[in-house]
Amino acid sequence: MDRQIATWPNALAYLRLVSMAARTIYVYRANIGVNLLAMVVQLYLLKVVWSAVYAGRSTIAGVGLDELLQYLVLSNIQVWLLSPSLPAFVQDRVRTGQIAIDLVRPVAFRGQLIAQQAGTTVGMLPFVLLALPLAVGMGGLRLPSSLVMACLYAISLSLGFLIVTQIGLLLGLLAFWTLETTGFLALYRFVVQFFGGALVPLWFLPPPLRGVAELLPFQFQAFVPASIYLDRLGGDELLHALALQVLWVVGLFVLSRLVWQWAITRAVINGG
Amino acid sequence: MRALSTYRRLVAANLTAELRHGPSALVGLVMSFGFQLTGLLFLWVVLDRSGGLGGWTKGEVTFLYGLRLLVRGLSLLVFGRLDGLPGLVHSGGFDRYLVRPLPPLLQVMAARVSLNALGDVVGGVTIFLLGNTLVRFSWSPTDLAYLVLVILGGCLLEPALRLIVASLSFWFVGTGRLLFVVDDLFNSAGNYPLSIFDGAIQLVFTLAVPVALVASVPATVLLARTPELGVQPLVAQAVPFAGLIWFVTAHRVWQRALRSYQSTGH
């Protein structure tokens, strides 16, 4: 049922899915634009608050205001770019029963989801480029310190992307169990941002909260890649973080596979 | 007025419908309240790292937050979320409201009153009381009277802005998302003392999108921090009346939008 069919024709099919998802973003560009506006406003508010916090002081826990602002710009853009489109996508298909057809398609469903998420992210890139001057104007952003660091950043971000995709699928599968998800999604959005480190960098979280954040996968969307970019994570710690990321990707893959199988059997029992 | 008793019945019907969904209604309430708590969590974490926010202590910020949340909850309970309108206009379901012997605005309001608002009210009161204890506020009769005025005025502000944005859906598609942004602003920028923003933005948050007038400025007055606002004390104290002005304006916009709907169809 979930076999990965990796042949040339199917690669094209995936690409087409990616482009379809990207084009959908363009169709809804007004929505995305408003989303972008919301992100920029949030970034601005964060800047104001943190500047007020720093009033008079040059560093807090060894981090200067400039660096903090750059961090905020980077992590917020990352969270925005990687925002999951899958929950709504999967939920919609479960509700309309379309999911039954998805299972029969020659392209593996999981592959479809990655293509969908990838397409969404690709579609949103132009918007990021649009917002970049604005965001940078707020906090400033320097280039990565070296090519190596830039590559490591890219790797970390890609792993973060995979993690988001898996989580997105799991969230989408929630539709099998519950109808009411709007309140949950609002809360989820905050949890991702807070424990991901987009509102408060994890360096600043009090120990109990920091401990929780480090146990969760959300740090890999914002905090970890951004820290790598800003040279705040190096050497052993860096390798450790990347290894942890890979572990999460694998773990989530297994988990989502299990939940997926469970959901399918449940769907079959309910008659689709 | 007869219309008001019908309004009450419509709201009751909507709430009953929510309750019929059983546990998920409770879950929704808890989630919604949980979401509001997270805003406070963020502020507390930030304040742990600094001496204060614009000179405001943790207790004072909590006081402000509680006031805002309580006002928001009350306004949601009375006016509803007003976010059903874009969908209704788009689908043509709004026509039905025009065929009923009841002002369409009341019907739009009643349709989106939700139990979640109750969570906001309870949460807001709790946090406000907490803030009171932290600040060791002592309430004089004038303070209490002013609080009532603040709550009444504040309850009108957010719905007024929502109504204006919602009315736009008679002309534009996609105002639903804009409503979300406005909501976000009230939930975030409205929590901060006005003094941390620079002058131009202060004007924006008091005149253009009056998030600061809901609770921030009134709290400043109650906490006897009026001087930091840089305006005449009377201006700051008169803020609750802005709610009335905004609401009247919003109603005008609504009526204009309604006339446009009727003359252009959809």
Place this chain on the structure above:
Amino acid sequence: MATIHVRHLRKQYRTSRRPHDVLGGLRALLGRDSIVVCALDDVSFDIEEGECVGYIGQNGAGKSTTIKLLTGILVPDGGEIEVAGLVPWRQRERNALNIGAVFGQRTQLWWDLPLIDSFELIGQMYRIPRARYRRNLDHFVDLLDMAAFIETPVRQLSLGQRMRGDLVAAMLYEPRILYLDEPTIGLDVLARERIRLFLEEINRTGRTTIVLTTHDLRDVERLCRRVLLIDHGRLLYDGAVDELKKVHASYRLLTVETIHAGIVVTVPGAEVIRREGAKTWLRFCPEQHSVAELIADVTRRYEIADLAVAEPELEAVVRGIYEGL
């Protein structure tokens, strides 16, 4: 004064070619990128109390626009409307108390609540005195056989059940005028028949004026004595259904079924319009060839199993009018 009085009614729409996102909306505000569509052009008619009138036309002809103008949803660009002495768009809420409306494709019932709750809310909204509410409710529930599902949430009802619910909701407060927009759409044969019987009943007993908009011309044929045909915003025909048939379709249909299949049936003076198995449908003009002659002719030539003469259906007549345009 007629119950519904319409004179020189005119309505235009300004629509843009693109959906209104922010940019499109701005463009529309500036007056560019929009086309003016004339939905109604100089429409006039009177409907008396107690009439049951069919309002027919193709999609986009102006039917929905007329109904929306009569119910007060839209404001006309020209002309006058008066319904039960009120101007609908000016005195919308008062007009609402006089009218009932059933829009076939959108229910007015509360989705998550039991059907009876919707009725209670309607009762409250339209200020129906308690005794009258109870009497009407019992009467309609009985008439439409709804006791079995009156406690069921509306979202669990079938289309036919929901339609019955909508009809009752519209009639509970005994409106003077009932507007029906596609009330039988999507219903199966039995459900449609039930609705038709109900409408016949209320038109017969009460003094309710009924305006029926539908694509199913069998409904019109069955329920209405008068029909208004609208096309491209203008009234093409306003008069009795019988007259319409007589004027525009003065032919008769002859159906012949032979005992043995495969026989080609032809009769001088009649035109074959369809053949299927042992049945042949013929069309003839009774003014030129008498019915008796034709029947005698056919029976003389062939061995007949069955034979029938019928009037043209309204559907065919209207189609003919459109094709003639």
